Amino acid sequence: MKLQFLGACQTVTGSKTLVSYQNKRILIDAGMFQGQKELRLQNWQPFPIDPASIDAILLTHAHIDHSGFLPALMKQGFHGPVYCTSGTKALCDVLLPDAGFLQEEDARYANKKGFSKHSPALPLFTEKEARRSLSLFEPLGSETQLSLNRDWRAEFFPSGHILGASSIRLETPETSVCFSGDLGRYDDLMMYPPISPPHSDYVVMESTYGDEQHLKVNADEILAKIITDTVQRGGIVLIPSFAVGRAQLLLHIITKLKESHRIPQVPIFLNSPMAIKATEIYSHFHRQHKLSKEDCERIDRNTTYVKTMEESIELNNRTYPSVIVSASGMASGGRVLHHLKTMAKNYRNSIVFSGFQAPGTRGDAMVNGATQIKMHGQYIPVKAEVHQLTSLSAHADQAGLLNWLSKIQPSPKKVFINHGEPLASDILKTQIEERFSIPVECVQSGQKVVL
Template sequence: MKLTFLGGTGTVTGSKYLLEHDGRRLLVDAGLFQGLKQLRLRNWDEFPIAPASIDAVVLSHAHLDHSGFIPRLIEQGFRGAVHASAPTRDLCALLLPDSGRLLEEEAEYANRHGFSKHHPALPLYTEEAARAAIGRFKVHHFGEVFEPVPGLQVKLQRAGHLLGAASVRVAWEGGTALFSGDLGRSNDMLMPPPMPPEAADWLIVESTYGDRLHDGGEPLDLIADIVSRTARRGGVVVIPAFAVGRAQTLLLALHRLRQQGRIPGIPVFLNSPMAAEATGLYERHAAEHRISPAEFEAMRHAAHIVSTVEESKKLNSLRVPAVIISASGMASGGRVLHHLKAFAPDERNSLIFAGFQAAGTRGASIVAGAPTVKIHGEHIPVRAEVHQIDSFSAHADRQELLAWVGAMPSAPRQVFVTHGEPVAADSLRQAIEERHGWHCRVPEYRDTVAW
């Protein structure tokens, strides 16, 4: 068996792990690189191996840093099936076409305003290509053992984090490997905790928060304070949020706060048609999350859904207190960019980033205190009050990661720490070595190991 790390190394994006066994090739995850320009350019590079030589893909979950490269992989020659849980397939049916549409819109906007270095600017892939890719999916139940390629048996196990998210266990004659995927939290408002890991010879574990604990503050208290203070000064709260997972958690939080009378009765807008559609999928897969049907129904009505572009534009002229939840979560694209242009320059307003901000994203720059941020070729001043609330993150923190790793029934032969920025990954590596004495390694991009 040979494992090559084609992404998710030195960064929290672009997750791709290639397994090669007896002449067969299985790709675990096919994510987009995001954030820093040198990472994003990898999406355009010639793939390190011929995509036509890959027999199958298995997805841990639907977030674009794990699934968003699939349409591009298919366009480059991949002919196999994409294996995933049913909720992951359903979410990808929303996320991938939306990604293609945004890529097309960004290319068109760049061409219209002349700020691209490429003439003409082209999308990485189109909405049409993304929709076609959904036909390649094959769904599997959690706990089911299936064989995506001869000689490799795969099982998906609930990982929390997101609807349908899974850890991926791969077995072959002579060995086993367990890919954690993105692990959820023990006390997430929306999702149940990850299942304990099964024994494996080789463990590949994420490290997004490998060097830190989540803010100990109660997230509802933090949201209530920010919304109330902003409303008192007549401002607008803008919350960049991932359309799948984070948007639903925020809706639930705002519903509970309003029900408890802890925030004023100001309007809440959900400006993401995809987030609205994704919320419906949580109803379809009710057994996969932890809120009751009654509270779920109330959560769905916690905000006014903004459907049209015209409605979205009107929000930018708001001069009364309000809350706007809009994608994307790291301000890397989507409608939220227009809201940031409209509201970031006014000190009466507030910006809330509810989770991790990858290096090189606008969200990371704003959270770090940048006085301006570049949007659509313009430098926009940031005078609004800025907050980052990690306690809303759907990622396990350092303590929760170590607890999950420590629940392994037996010591793996080796641990590979991935999907984390360099300090976070190395910090988790050191902690695992010190706590368990296991051999750990932080792989680099395109590293290969053979077992």
């Protein structure tokens, strides 16, 4: 078996690993590079192999940095099946067309401003192309195993990260290798803990938080205090949130606080078409996470879903206390920008960022104390209270990553580390070598290995 690492090497986006065995080629994940410009430009590099020669793609989960390059591969000739869990397929149905829409928006904006080197600027793929790529999906249903050919098998294990997320173990008569995908936390409030696969000769694992221990803080208590204090001074609590997973968890926490009267009885709004669809999907797949059907129904009862643009604009004119959850999570786009524009300048309001803020984003500037932020060409003063909840991460920390690996027994012959910034990967490598005496390599982009 041969591996070639084609993305998420020394970085956390663009996950793609090519696996070749006998005369078959499969790709584990088809992630888009996201974030800084030099990363995004990698999406435009010629693909190192002919996409038409890939027999199948297996997805660990639906996040765009693991699935979002799929429509581009289809455009370049890939026409094989895409295998994943049914939860991943349901989320891709929403996420991929949205990614296409955003690509088209970016191209339109670049053309309007004339800052693209290419004339006209083109989207990597369109919404329509993304929808077409959904026809390639063959979700597994209740199965967890898949025969890729007579000798080659794949098996999916829940990885606890978001709905449908899995680690994928490949096995041939000669060897076995497990791809961790993104691993969730053992103490996650919404997802069940990750399940380690049985012995695998080789492991390819993520290292997003390979250098960190998550702090143990109680999100319920922090949110209860922020909401109560803000409502008492007549303000609105605005929570920029990631649409998939995070928004649902926040609504679950806020609903519980409201029902147990730990916060005042104020209206709760969810203003993000994507988050509304994701909430429906989480509710449909309630057996696959810790929120019961009743929990999902409680969220529905306590939340007003803001669907149209008119309703969204109307929300800005409200003056009485409320809680608004809206995307995007780092205030880099989406409807939350319109709310920030009107709400950031009022000292009565609170803005609560609900997770990691990438450098360079408005969210990052605000949690670091920026007194003004630029939006739609205007500088908006920030007078509202700004908070950051860091305890809701959907990623395992260093202890979680080591725990997951320790349960793969007998220990693998070698571990390859990807999906992390260089420092996080290096620290995780040292920890694994010292604790488990397993040889470890942090992989480089384009690197090939023979197993």
